[in-house]
Amino acid sequence: MRLVYRTWKPVTEPSGRVLIFLHRGHEHSGRVAALVSRIAGPGDLCFAWDARGHGRSPGVRGDAPDFMALVRDLDAFVKHVVQTHGVDVEDIFIVANSVAAVVTATWLHDYAPRIRGVAMAAAAFSIKLYVPLAEPALRLGLKAKPDLKVTSYVRPSMITHSKHEAEAYASDPLVTRDISARVLVDLADTARRVVADAHAIDTPVLMLVAGKDVVVRTAPQRAFFDALSSTRKQWLEIPESKHAIFHEEETQLADAACRHFIEVCFANALPEPARYLDNDLEGPSATLHATIAAGVKRPGLSNRLQRALLRRIGHLSDGMKIGLTQGFDSGASLDYVYRNRASGRFGVGAMLDRGYLDATGWRGVRVRKVHTQALLSELIRTAPQGATLKILDVATGSGRYLLETLAGFKQTSFDVELRDMDPANLAAAEKLATQLKLGDRVQIRYVQADAFNPPEQDADASLFDIAVVSGLYELFPENAPVFASLKSIARAVRPGGALVYTGQPWHPQLRQIAETLDSHLGGAWVMRPRPQNELDALVQMAGFKKTATEVGPQGIFTVSVARRIADPHGNG
Structure with missing residues (x-):
């Protein structure tokens, strides 16, 4: 898919800094043009895209195959910028708002790019849907209608105190209020995963949080920030701001924080790779590993029952039998998973085998x-x-x-x-x-x-x-x-x-x-x-x-x- 993007070239001697601005859900790159002029320096090279299904980019409005498609798009866009404009990924700083902040956080977690830093504004790790049981209802609705869409309940006055900005948002023909229910549900699942494992991210992060936000919750943003392994991170809550932090009546505080954080990030080198050598001995992942290893001696009741059942009837499944005899992580076990053909004894064995082969991890292995x-x-x-x-x-x-x-x-x-x-x-x-x-x-x-x-x-x-x-x-x-x-x-x-x-x-x-x-x-x-x-x-x-x-x-x-x-x- 070919996506539309805008470029702002340096008007003075190039600074070597590359800033990428990512718009909120429903919006487009034109909506960040004023932000670019307020934050970027005259020597900065800047970019902003229209995400798929938004603005002038192709695709069904507000839709994507899944949330991870948006993350893959970001990875592809950064590669395009690096290759086409001859810049280094380490000279890139990203400013991302709302849903785009979750896209960026997921990209940082899964792809681990060595970029200079990120400013996240009103990160949509948890959207306030208000309607009781809205998320389970959306999941149920998707089973009946895979292309289900919902229309945003958010009115312009809910995201900004500025009448001018509210009117501009309401009258913009490129703003779409539709969003795919599939993307919305996938966003919620991915956000929970990334917040829970945020310690795996050590990119410098500035978190801008709106004190009067009625669109997204603050607590997951705080949990994400606190868990970050970044040696350079800053939390700034703007008490009177609504959700559209960069489109409020007063943006000076947020703008100044972004400019300062960008300066600090580019004034300091990224961490040397050698810092990771001891991560197996200390740090969150080492602690988690030690905790799980210690827990093996005192397994929970459910897992004890599963283990006993596996050893009692697992031999009926050909895949489980290989795991029981050679180890579930053995080459023979993985080769069986790759083949993905369920088999076993007495009929029930094949049924057990099918369930085994369809486990989350084995699907991922394939x-x-x-x-x-x-x-x-x-x-x-x-x-x-x-x-x-x-x-x-x-x-x-x-x-x-x-x-x-x-x-x-x-x-x-x-x-x-x-x-x-x-x-x-x-x-x-x-x-x-x-x-x-x-x-x-x-x-x-x-x-x-x-x-x-x-x-x-x-x-x-x-x-x-x-x-x-x-x-x-x-x-x-x-x-x-x-x-x-x-x-x-x-x-x-x-x-x-x-x-x-x-x-x-x-x-x-x-x-x-x-x-x-x-x-x-x-x-x-x-x-x-x-x-x-x-x-x-x-x-x-x-x-x-x-x-x-x-x-x-x-x-x-x-x-x-x-x-x-x-x-x-x-x-x-």
């Missing part, structure tokens, strides 16, 4: 596979024609995601090295390669090796064009071995080569999984979701620079691509 294959395919398509591509998979499991991808490129030659600790996984990969009939154009070496203790590289060996590490680092809470593994991968990848890596920044069922399922390593499957900014920092310190990220359902899994820089131990 989307992760799709994203991994899509990013791999893009790397292969854009590689120089005629050359044999050298690919390394450091923890291949059955190799399904890679081998299936290679099967789709009939005219390309590959030199592939599949590594895994388990000989059974390598045997499964070899069997799959035979089934896929890859032929002579794909030369494969099967190497038994530990991703955390890889074989020494032959000094004369040519380096790999692409390395893949999928579904591995999520299983290990410690950063030191992950960092060491990434550094070994950097030594094996040529400068300019690519690394495809997966992450798990968040999971909604950590305690349930730890108290009911076993790991292939033995004992309970206790996960420490590694925030995306932490994982990206380890990748950067190892010698790579991230270029892209795809995010799965509910933000549970991510797949990213990074390019190898010239110095494998640099911080670039």
